[in-house]
Amino acid sequence: MLAQSVKDTTSLLEEVIIEGNRLNIFTTGNKIQRIDSATIQRFKSGNLGDLLTFNSHLFIKSYGIGNLASISSRGTNASQTAVLWNGFNVQSPTLGQADFSYFPVSFADDIEIQYGGAGALFGSGATGGVINFNSTPKFNNGLTFGASLNGGSFNSCQQSANVSLSQKNFVSVLKVFNYSTENNFPFYANGYKVRQVNADVKQKGLMSENFFRIKKDQQLNVRIWLQDNYREIPPSIASRSGNQPMLFVNETLESDFLRLSSEWKKSGKVASYFVRTAYFNDRMSYVDTLANMHAITRFHTSISEAESILRLGRKHLLNIGLHNTFNQATSNGYPDSPSQNRLALFGSYKFSFLNDHWRTVISLRQEMVRGKLIPLIPSAGVEGKLVKFLSARANVSRTYKVPTFNDLYWNPGGNKSLKPESGWSGEISLTASQFTKSRSRNSVMLTFFNSNIENCIMWLPAGGTWSAQNIQSVWSRGLESIITFNKEIRDFKFGLVVLYNYVVATNQKARMANDNIVGKQLIYVPVYSGQATVELVYKGFYVNYIQNYTGNRYYTTDNSKVVEAFQLGSIVAGKNFKMGSSFLNVNVRVNNLWNESYQVVLNQAMPMRYYQAGLSYVFNKSNKSIN
Numbered sequence: 001m002l003a004q005s006v007k008d009t010t011s012l013l014e015e016v017i018i019e020g021n022r023l024n025i026f027t028t029g030n031k032i033q034r035i036d037s038a039t040i041q042r043f044k045s046g047n048l049g050d051l052l053t054f055n056s057h058l059f060i061k062s063y064g065i066g067n068l069a070s071i072s073s074r075g076t077n078a079s080q081t082a083v084l085w086n087g088f089n090v091q092s093p094t095l096g097q098a099d100f101s102y103f104p105v106s107f108a109d110d111i112e113i114q115y116g117g118a119g120a121l122f123g124s125g126a127t128g129g130v131i132n133f134n135s136t137p138k139f140n141n142g143l144t145f146g147a148s149l150n151g152g153s154f155n156s157c158q159q160s161a162n163v164s165l166s167q168k169n170f171v172s173v174l175k176v177f178n179y180s181t182e183n184n185f186p187f188y189a190n191g192y193k194v195r196q197v198n199a200d201v202k203q204k205g206l207m208s209e210n211f212f213r214i215k216k217d218q219q220l221n222v223r224i225w226l227q228d229n230y231r232e233i234p235p236s237i238a239s240r241s242g243n244q245p246m247l248f249v250n251e252t253l254e255s256d257f258l259r260l261s262s263e264w265k266k267s268g269k270v271a272s273y274f275v276r277t278a279y280f281n282d283r284m285s286y287v288d289t290l291a292n293m294h295a296i297t298r299f300h301t302s303i304s305e306a307e308s309i310l311r312l313g314r315k316h317l318l319n320i321g322l323h324n325t326f327n328q329a330t331s332n333g334y335p336d337s338p339s340q341n342r343l344a345l346f347g348s349y350k351f352s353f354l355n356d357h358w359r360t361v362i363s364l365r366q367e368m369v370r371g372k373l374i375p376l377i378p379s380a381g382v383e384g385k386l387v388k389f390l391s392a393r394a395n396v397s398r399t400y401k402v403p404t405f406n407d408l409y410w411n412p413g414g415n416k417s418l419k420p421e422s423g424w425s426g427e428i429s430l431t432a433s434q435f436t437k438s439r440s441r442n443s444v445m446l447t448f449f450n451s452n453i454e455n456c457i458m459w460l461p462a463g464g465t466w467s468a469q470n471i472q473s474v475w476s477r478g479l480e481s482i483i484t485f486n487k488e489i490r491d492f493k494f495g496l497v498v499l500y501n502y503v504v505a506t507n508q509k510a511r512m513a514n515d516n517i518v519g520k521q522l523i524y525v526p527v528y529s530g531q532a533t534v535e536l537v538y539k540g541f542y543v544n545y546i547q548n549y550t551g552n553r554y555y556t557t558d559n560s561k562v563v564e565a566f567q568l569g570s571i572v573a574g575k576n577f578k579m580g581s582s583f584l585n586v587n588v589r590v591n592n593l594w595n596e597s598y599q600v601v602l603n604q605a606m607p608m609r610y611y612q613a614g615l616s617y618v619f620n621k622s623n624k625s626i627n
Contacts, residue, residue, distance in 0.1 A: 021087060021274075022087075022121050022122075022307075022319065022348070023084075023087075023112060023114060023121075023130065023132055025309070025317065025319070025350065026121060026317075026319055026348040026350055026361050026363060027114055027118070027121065027361075027381070028350060028359050028360060028361040028381040028382065028383050028393070028395075029360075029361065029380070029381020029382050029383050029393045029394050029395030029427075030114050030115065030116055030118070030381060030393070030395050030427070031114070031115045031116065031393070031427065031429055031445075031447050031480075032112060032113070032114050032115075033056060033057075033112070033113040033115070034110065034111070034112050034113075035051065035055060035056075035110070035111040035112070035113075037110070039051070039055055040105060040108060040109075040110070040111065041585075042544060042572060042587075043055075043105045044105050044106045044148065044160070044616070045105075045106070045148065045150035045158045045160075045612065045614055046105055047066075047069070047100060047101045047102070047103055047104055047105060048069075048100045048101075048103035048104075048105060048108075048111070048131075048133065049062060049069030049071075049100035049101050049103075050105075051105055051111070052071070052100065052113075052131075053548065054531060054533070054546045054548055054570070055531075055533070056113055056499070057073075057074075057115065057480045057482075057499055057501050058071055058072065058073050058081075058113070058129075059071070059072040059073075059501075059524075059525070059526060059529060059550070060072075060100060060600075061078070061524055061600060061601060062101075062600045062601070062606075063600075063601055063604045064183065064196075064199065064234065064604060064605065064606060064607075065154070065156075065181060065183050065185075065199075065201065065607060066101055066179070066181055066183065066201030066203070066231060067101060067199075067201070067231060067233070067234075068099055068101065069099060069100040069101045070097055070099070070100070071097075071098075071100060071131075072128070072524065072525055073115065073128035073129040074115065074116070074128050074129070074449055074451060074476050074478065074480075074503060074505075075128075075451070075474070075476030075478070075503050075504075075505025075522060075525050076127050076128030076129075076451070076453075076476065076505075077128075077522075078096075078097035078098075079091065079095070079096030079097045079125060079401065079404065080125060080127035080128045080401055080421075080453075081125070081126070081127070081128040081129050081130070081131065082118065082122050082123075082125045082126035082129075082130045082131070083098040083100075083130075083131045083133070084122070084130060084131065084132045084133065085133050085225070085259065085261070086132075086133070086134055086135060086223065086261060086263075087132070087263075087276065088259075088261055088276075088278040088280075088303055089122065089123070089125065089303070089325070090259070090280065091125050092282065092299065092404075093299055093301065093327035093329060093340065093404060093405050094297055094299055094329050094331065094404060094405045094406055095404060095406060096125065096401070096404035096406075096407075102203075102227065102229055102255075103133055104160070104177050104179070104203070104205060106148070106160040106162075106175065106177050107133075107135070107175055107177070107205070107207050107225070108133050108134060108135065109134055109135045109136045110134045110135075110136060111131070111132070111133060111134065112130075112131075112132040112134065113129060113130070113131055113132075114129050114130040114132075115128075115129045115427070115447070115449070115480070116128075116129055116395060116397070116425050116426075116427050116449060116451075117129075117379065117395075117397035117398070117399040117424075117425035117451070118130050118379075118397065118399075119365065119377045119379070119397060119398060119399040119400050120346065120348075120363035120364060120365040120377045120378060120379040120397055120398070121346070121348070121363055121365070121379070123323065123325075123342070123344055123346075123365065123367060124342065124367070124369075124400060124401050124402045124420070125401050125402075126399065127399040127400070127401055127421070127423070127425070127451075127453065128451075135173070135207075135209055135223070137166070137171040137173070137209070137211040137221070138164075138166055138171065139166055139167070139168060139169070139171055139211075139213065140166060140167065140168050140622075141164070141166035141171075141620070141622055142166060142620060142621040142622030143163075143164070143165055143166075143619075143620070143621040143622075144162075144163070144164040144166065144618065144619065144620045144621070145161075145162070145163050145164075145618070145619045146161065146162045146163075146616065146617065146618040146619075147159075147160070147161040147162075147616070147617050148160050148161075148614060148615065148616035148617070149614065149615050149616075150612060150613070150614035150615075151612070151613060151614075152589075152610060152611050152612030152613060153185065153607075153610035153611050153612070154181050154182050154183050154184055154185050154607070154610065155180075155181060155182040155184070156179075156180070156181035156182075156183075156612070157179070157180055157181070158177065158178065158179040158180075159177065159178045159179075160175070160176065160177040160178075161175070161176050161177075162174065162175040162176070166622075168213070169212065169213035170210075170211070170212055170213070171209075171210070171211040172208075172209070172210045172211075173207075173208070173209040173210075174206070174207075174208050174209075175206070175207040175208075175209075176204075176205070176206050176207075177203070177204065177205055178203070178204045179201070179202070179203045179204070180200075180201065180202045180203075181200070181201050182199070182200055183196055183199035183200060183201060183234070183607075184196055184197070184199065185605075185607035185608070185610065186607075186608060187597065187605045187606065187607065187608060188597050189237045189240045189605065190237070190240060192240075194240065196234055196605055196607075197234060197235065198232045198233070198234050198235065198250060198251070199232055199234040200230075200231070200232045201230070201231045201232070202229075202230040202231075203227065203228070203229050203230070204227070204228050205225070205226060205227035205228070206224075206225075206226045206227075207223070207224065207225045207226075208223070208224045209221065209222075209223045209224075210222045210223075217266055217267050217268055218264070218265070218266045218267075219264070219265050219267075220262070220263070220264050221261075221262065221263050222260075222261075222262045223259075223260070223261045223262070224258075224259070224260055225257075225258075225259040225260075226256075226257075226258055226259075227256065227257055228254075228255075228256045229253075229254070229255045229256065230252070230253075230254050231252065231253050232250075232251065232252050233251035233252065233253060234605065236603040236604065237599075237603040237604070237605055238603045250287075250288070250289040250290065251286075251287065251288045251289075251290075252286070252287045253284065253285070253286050253287075254284070254285040254287075255282070255283065255284040255285070256282075256283055257280065257281065257282040257283070258279075258280070258281040258282075259278065259279075259280050259281075260278060260279045260280075261276065261277070261278040261279075262276065262277055262278075263275070263276035263277075264276075269311065270310070270311050271308060271309065271310050271311065272308065272309045273306075273307075273308045274305070274306065274307050274308070274309075274321075275305075275306045276303075276304075276305050276306075277302070277303065277304045277305070278301075278302070278303040279300075279301070279302050279303075280299075280300065280301040280302075280303075281298075281300055282298065282299050282300075282301075283296070283297070283298045284296070284297045284298075295331070295332045295333070296331070296332065297329065297330070297331040297332075297333075298329065298330050298331070299327060299328065299329035299330075299405075300327070300328050300329075301325065301326070301327050302325070302326045303323075303324070303325050303326075304323070304324045305321060305322070305323045305324070306321060306322050307319060307320065307321025307322070307346075308320055308321070315351050315352045315353070315356065316349070316350070316351045317348075317349070317350040317351070318347070318348070318349050318350075319346075319347060319348040319349075319350075320346075320347045321345075321346050321347070322343075322344070322345055322346075323342075323343070323344040323345075323346065324341070324342070324343050324344070325341070325342045326339065326340070326341050326342075327339060327340045327341075327405070328340075329405050331405075333406070333409075333410045333411055334405070334409045334410065334411065335409070335411050338405055338408065338409045340369065340370060340402075340405070341369075341370070342367060342368070342369050342402070343367065343368045344365055344366065344367040344368070345365070345366050345367075346363070346364065346365040346366075347363065347364055347365075348361055348362065348363040348364075349361065349362050349363075350362075354384065357384050357385050358382065358383070358384030358385075359382070359383055359384060360380070360381065360382040360383075361380070361381050361382075362378070362379075362380050363378065363379045363380070363397075364376060364377065364378050364379075365377040365378075369402050369420070374400060374402075374420060375398075375400075375422065376398075377397075377398045377399075377400060378397070378398055379395065379396065379397030379398065380395070380396055380397075381393065381394065381395035381396075381397075382394055382395075389432055389433055389434060390430065390431070390432050390433075391430075391431045391433070392428070392429065392430050392431070393427075393428070393429045393431075394426070394427065394428045394429070395426060395427055396424065396425070396426040397424070397425055397426070398422070398423070398424055399422065399423050399424065399425055399451075399453070400420045400421060400422040400423075401420060401421040401422075402420045403415075403418040403419075403420065403457060403468070406468075407457050407468040408468075410468075412465045412466075412467075413459065413462075413465055413466045413467045413468060414467075414468060415467055415468045415469065418457060418468060418469075418470055419455045419470050420455065421453055421454070421455050421456050421457060421470075422453070422454055422455060423451060423452045423453035423454055423474075424451070424452055425449070425450065425451035425452075426449070426450050426451075427447055427448065427449040427450070428447070428448050429445060429446065429447040429448075430445070430446050431443055431444070431445040431446075432444045432445075441484065441486065442484060442485050442486060443482075443483070443484050444481070444482075444483050445481065445482045445483075446479065446480075446481050447479065447480040447481070448478075448479055449476070449477065449478060449479075449480070450476070450477045451474075451475070451476040451477070452473075452474070452475050452476075453473070453474045453476075454473050455470040455472075455473075456470070456471070456472035456473065456474050457469070457470060457471075457472070458471050458472050458511070460511060471509070471511050472507060472509060472511070473507065473508040473509035474505060474506070474507060474508065474522065475505070475506055475508050476503065476504070476505040476506075477503075477504055477505075478501065478502045478503040478504055478505075479500075479501075479502045480499075480500070480501055480502075481498075481499070481500045482497065482498070482499050482500075483496070483497070483498040484496070484497050485497075491538055491539050492536070492537070492538050493535075493536070493537040493538075494534075494535070494536055494537075495533075495534070495535040495536075495537075496532070496533070496534055496535075497532070497533045498530070498531075498532045498533075499530050499531050499532075500529075500530040501526075501528070501529045501530055502527065502528060503525060503526070503527060503529075504521065504527060505521060505522045505525045506518075506519050506520060506521055506522070507519070507520055507522065507557065516558040517557045517558055520554070520557060520558060520559045521554055521559055522554075523553070523554050523555050523556065523557060524553045524554075524555065524563075524601070525553065526550050526551040526552065526553050526565075527551055527552070528549070528551035528565075529549060529550050529551055530548075530549050531546060531547060531548040531549065532546070532547050533545070533546045533547075540575055540576040540577065540578075541573075541574075541575050542573070542574055542575075542576070543571070543572075543573045544571070544572045544573075545569065545570070545571045546569070546570050546571075547567065547568075547569050548567065548568045548569075548570075549565070549566075549567050550565060550566055550567075550568075550600070551565045552564060552565045555602045563599055563600075563601070563602050564598075564599075566596055566598035566599075567594070567596060568591075568592055568593075568594075568596055568598070569592070569593035569594050570589065570590065570591045570592070570593055571589070571590050571593055572587055572588070572589040572590075573587065573588055574586055574587030574588070575587075581619055581620055581621060581622075582617065582618065582619045582620075583617070583618040583619075583620075584615075584616070584617050584618075585614075585615070585616045585617075586614075586615055587613070587614050588611070588612070588613045588614075589611070589612040589613070589614075590609065590610075590611055591607075591609070591610050591611070591612065592607065592608055592609045592610065593609065594609075595608050595609040596608070
């Protein structure tokens, strides 16, 4: 069904084999949203930014179809939300953020969002939350083959395929995709209807995943992710005079990456052990022919981690681990090849009380960066049932983020004396739930959050150039709500999800004398936003409609200038067919249904109404249900 699942307060301390990870077990008190398989299926032809825009409380700052998509969670910036691939942080050490347009949804089996600070569990960069992009093996599932073809407006086309061989002790999965679009969409600029230029996007990628059951209680996995990305950077609306760009800017960005990971785990009733390692190799090549500029950036990341989860009696769990991340980069903007090593010791203790109706967790992390100790990072959370239908959760945590390589070393302007950003965040949630006879869950959740961040890094003019400085103090607070309703009447299934966000994120410190930014909303953080999703299913037919609202966003720090609010509607209709061991889906989608002229980022054109159609096929030899 369409409803996004938010983690309930079901006990995790029963006498079973310990197989979960930190995000599943030790985030007690945090709001966790799991994107369901039906939603992933509907967005499989898109990227992670598209999916999160219409299915989460997160604000995705998009520069256009297939172009840069960055994130803001509860008023934090793009570098303050950790992005994990099966538990490994893939944030760039140079920019400090991840581009969500580079994550094809077809490569994910499940997607999880933790809202709020998670520095004690996942280290630097987990100030606003954590996005976990996962793949999960299914053993003894036979031979599965899937393929999809999607096409639409602006000569867009996406092909993807996957094949999986799943036996009792071995699973091998291969996924590939190819995507291209000319992005020559019409839009309005300075009173003229024009077409976008220099906006081609091309992506292709491969993911190979192999899982081995060495013994009944031991498993080894090896993953490989290769991807090549090419995008042209279109001129801004401001650069147009009449119906043509003032100057034809030919900017392009090529990037490719290799991601390797391996994990060994031993699971038991009393103790589980995990040893994992990863290596990332990323390259970016930026070309601006008008400025005669060609900049190449490369970085290498190696991550090693070992941890154990121990059961200390029926109601107690202990997690202890050691983590190391090593980053090295080269760039035209660096005088040499800087490197950074981060070593961390972390632990969590979880226990249940009041007849297992309540659980609490305490976590600590001590990290050393460039040979210096970061202040101890603690967190604590509690959750449980107040009455039969009403549950509550609360969490408080310290957060931090180390400066990026660009902040430290960029020439000119880098500042090697920068301090890590640090602060505190907390939240309280109340959830009222009703479970129906059809096992659907109707619920209302309200989450109140608060966050303070000191030593925020800003680039400011200094001596004729720009320099990174620890100057900003940010206070974010607000409310998130989610309402889910499901109803079944014979063969009809109806679902409704309504998300609402109220975020006040303000500067608390002046940068200089007479600086008019204190108490002002951060740029590109909407105070109000939300969406409503309605779905109707009948005997394999389905119709899904999403209405999304994004409020005004300021693009000046004194809040004197604004990017206007907008509303977007999208509708998808399709039919699922089951033919023996085969499954077929046919769907059509209309995006920006009401033909809205809008901008997410100032002077960055966005498409008006456009169309997509898709066909996907899955064959499963074992005749098991495939999502």
